[in-house]
Amino acid sequence: MTRPNNQTTVIVAHQFETLEQQFDADLLGMWLFLVTEALLFSGAFLALAVYYHQYYDTFSAAARELHWLLAGFNSVILLTSGLAVALAEQAADQHRRRLTLWWLSATIALGVAFLGLKGYEYYMEYRAGLVPFLDQPFAFSGPDPHNAMLFYNFYFAITGLHALHMIIGLMVLLVMLVLTYRWREGARVARQVRIAGLYWAFVDIVWVLVYCSLYLLGR
Amino acid sequence: MSDDNETRVRHRFVGLYVLLLGLLGANMAGTLIDAGGLAIPIRLSVAAVMVVVIATSFMRLRQSSALVQVVAVMSLLWIMFLFVLTFADFLTR
Numbered sequence: 596m597t598r599p600n601n602q603t604t605v606i607v608a609h610q611f612e613t614l615e616q617q618f619d620a621d622l623l624g625m626w627l628f629l630v631t632e633a634l635l636f637s638g639a640f641l642a643l644a645v646y647y648h649q650y651y652d653t654f655s656a657a658a659r660e661l662h663w664l665l666a667g668f669n670s671v672i673l674l675t676s677g678l679a680v681a682l683a684e685q686a687a688d689q690h691r692r693r694l695t696l697w698w699l700s701a702t703i704a705l706g707v708a709f710l711g712l713k714g715y716e717y718y719m720e721y722r723a724g725l726v727p728f729l730d731q732p733f734a735f736s737g738p739d740p741h742n743a744m745l746f747y748n749f750y751f752a753i754t755g756l757h758a759l760h761m762i763i764g765l766m767v768l769l770v771m772l773v774l775t776y777r778w779r780e781g782a783r784v785a786r787q788v789r790i791a792g793l794y795w796a797f798v799d800i801v802w803v804l805v806y807c808s809l810y811l812l813g814r
Numbered sequence: 815m816s817d818d819n820e821t822r823v824r825h826r827f828v829g830l831y832v833l834l835l836g837l838l839g840a841n842m843a844g845t846l847i848d849a850g851g852l853a854i855p856i857r858l859s860v861a862a863v864m865v866v867v868i869a870t871s872f873m874r875l876r877q878s879s880a881l882v883q884v885v886a887v888m889s890l891l892w893i894m895f896l897f898v899l900t901f902a903d904f905l906t907r
Contacts, residue, residue, distance in 0.1 A: 619879055626882050630889040637893045641900055648904070667842050671835060678831040681872045685823055796872045800865050807841065807861035812854055814845035 606780075618786055625790045629797050632760075636801055639756065643749050643808060650745070656737035657746035658813025660725060662716050666810050669712045670802065676705035677799040680768075680792045687788040690781040695788065699772050702795065706765045713758055717751075726751070750809055757801050764798050767791045830871045837864050 611617040647654050683698035720726060724734025727744040728751075735743045771791045775784055841860045849856060870876045875886055 619881075622878065623882055623885065626878075626885050630885060630892075633889050633893065634896075637896055641896055644897070645900065645904055663842075663845070667838065670838055674831065674834050674838065677834075677868065677872050678827055681827050682824065685820070685827070689820060793873055796868055799872070800868050803838075803861055803864045803868070807857055811841055811845055811857050 614782065621786060621790055622793075625793050629793065632797060636753075636756070636804075639749070639753050640804065640808060643753065646742075646745060646749070647808075647812065650739070650742045653737070653739040653742040654746045655813030657735065657743040657750075658809060660723070660735070660737070661750070661810050662719060663810040663814065665712065665716055666806055669709050669716075670806050672705050672709045672712070673799055673802050676702045676709070677796055679705060680795045684785075684789050684792045687775065687781075687785040690785070692775060692778045692781075695775045695784070696772065699768060699775060699788070703765060703768050703772065706761060706768070706795075710758060710761055710765075713754065720747075753805055753809065757798070757805055760798050760801065764791075764795050767794060827871070830867055834864055834867055837867075 607614050607617055611620065679698050679702040683695050683702060686694035686698055717726075721729070721731070724732060725747055727733050727747045733740060733744055735747075737743060768791055771784075771788050774787060778784060837860050841857055844853070844856060844860070869886065875883060878886075
């Protein structure tokens with residue numbers, strides 16, 4: 596396992612014997628948190644799968660109205676941000692402050708670009724009358740608009756939940772940026788960046804599944 | 815970490831990133847082909863491979879402690895229970 600070096604400069608929390616033990620506990624804690632997050636999204640995907648099975652034709656027709664190419668480009672942006680945060684972790688492990696700052700900044704910029712494009716996509720769907728709330732007339736022209744509305748409810752709920760996680764991830768990365776800028780203890784910064792990177796990679800994983808299930812399955 | 819090792823790790827990350835882009839492109843291109851009943855299993859399988867690549871490499875699951883690996887596998891098991899038991903009921907009504 597890649598571990599931060601320069602351990603002598605780090606204060607180990609009193610309940611741990613070594614920095615390694617503390618690092619392992621931090622990682623385990625983050626993984627356990629991500630398991631709960633995975634179960635949260637699983638519930639949403641399960642409900643989507645059940646209704647997809649029941650109303651396959653309607654859900655497929657509704658999915659074809661989504662901007663799959665724009666969302667595909669957004670997937671490229673998010674995967675690139677995943678690479679950037681992995682490189683930030685590597686730079687932090689090597690105690691290269693400037694490089695860590697650069698890769699963290701790139702990750703944040705790509706994350707903001709993703710959210711901007713997602714917002715634009717929501718705007719286009721709003722203009723097309725595909726938002727089944729906000730007191731807007733539902734303008735879906737395909738078959739069975741009542742159940743198509745159900746698909747768009749799933750779409751906005753799941754992508755909205757993902758966007759919320761993106762915003763939280765961006766805030767965490769901004770804190771990492773400040774901590775890296777201050778660079779008080781190299782090993783501690785490396786550990787914190789690694790844990791923040793885990794969360795960001797999880798957000799990547801969720802998007803891969805969101806893109807496949809909402810945009811591609813019905814095509 | 816030596817410079818050689820650093821470069822090797824960086825190249826590995828970039829290689830996996832290119833692989834992920836390739837899988838994404840394949841999944842998108844797959845929508846242009848009529849694969850019939852196989853379309854959904856294929857798309858889900860490609861997405862599952864992408865998830866495994868991200869989890870094992872970018873989240874460094876392969877290099878993590880055995881305890882973390884057990885936690886990750888158990889979460890997958892619980893999610894499988896969720897899907898299998900729900901569909902076992904739903905599809906046999």
